[in-house]
Amino acid sequence: MSIKVKIKIDGEYQIFDYDGDLNIPVTTLLERLxxxxxxxxxxxxGLCGACAMVINSQPKLACKTFVNDEIMVKEYGIITIEPLSKFPLVKDLKVDRSILHDVMIDCEQWLESDARVSDDLNFDYEMSMCLMCGCCTEACPNYGFDDFVGTQVAVSASKLISQESDSQHSKSIKRKYKDNFYPHCLKTLACEDVCPMKIPTQRAISKMNRKSVWRIWQLLSGDR
Structure with missing residues (x-):
């Protein structure tokens, strides 16, 4: 089947013709052009998150997105592919997502002590599946404004906070979350909708809000 492949390259769209099997992932399509x-x-x-890009207006992993599925929902036999827009462009569809790792360091997303066994191992397992792919930040209407650090911090912190036995570092993780995430998140659910690993990000956010924000309010109000 013949289709049009519309790719945003250096800020401008270019259209390519493709004639062949459509039961292939977008990564294979790009190689065949x-x-x-x-x-x-x-x-x-689908295990590293490196191939995240915008496909038909939605952030997705190109290796897990099949061309025939995208063509079925797109009119005129065309598929549109763009680089993630929230990160510096390197070339074509390649972007620099190093800021995602930088903010993890800034928000102290590591353990200072031997890990405790969590009361909810299933939750921790779900949170550990984050690929740092950037799909959630691409979909988030708030990312890119103020000092919002992105959902990956909430996901990571919600797991670490149950495992960290160093009380001072635990407090620091909560403080970093309260300062850099909580005031900026409007809970649009966009992050959860596009997560390629289906991580329940809202559960992570709710847990961190309860641990780092509402608990402080309870202590200040005398509600113990």
């Missing part, structure tokens, strides 16, 4: 398209990839199995 006559024009070389640069993009990030590593595992090609």
């Amino acid at each position: 006559d024009y070389p398209i640069e993009y990030s990839c590593s595992c090609l199995q």
Whole structure:
């Protein structure tokens, strides 16, 4: 089947023709085009998050997104592919997402002591599936404004806070969350809607709000 492939390259859209099997992931489609398209990839199995891009207006992992599924919901036999817009563009569909790792360091997302066994191992397992792919930040209407650090911090912190036995570091994680995440999140649910790993991000946010914000309010109000 012949389709049009519309790709945003250096700020402008270019249209390419593709004639062949559509039961392929977008990563394979990009490799089969006559024009070389640069993009990030590593595992090609949906495990690293490197190939995140915007496909038909939605942030997705290109290796897990099949062309035939996208063509079925798009008119005129065309698929549109763009780089993530919330990060500096490197080339073609490749972006620099190092800021995601930088804010994890700024928000002290690590353990200072031996990990405690969590009371909810299933929750911790779900949170540990975050790929740091950037899909949630791409979909978030608040990311890119003020000092909002992104949902990956809430996801990580919600797991660490149950495992950290160093009370001072635990307090620091909560304080960083309260200062850099809580005031900026409007809970649009966009992050959860687009997460390729189906992480229940709202559960993570609710847990951290309860641990770092509402608990402080209870103590100040005398409600113990």
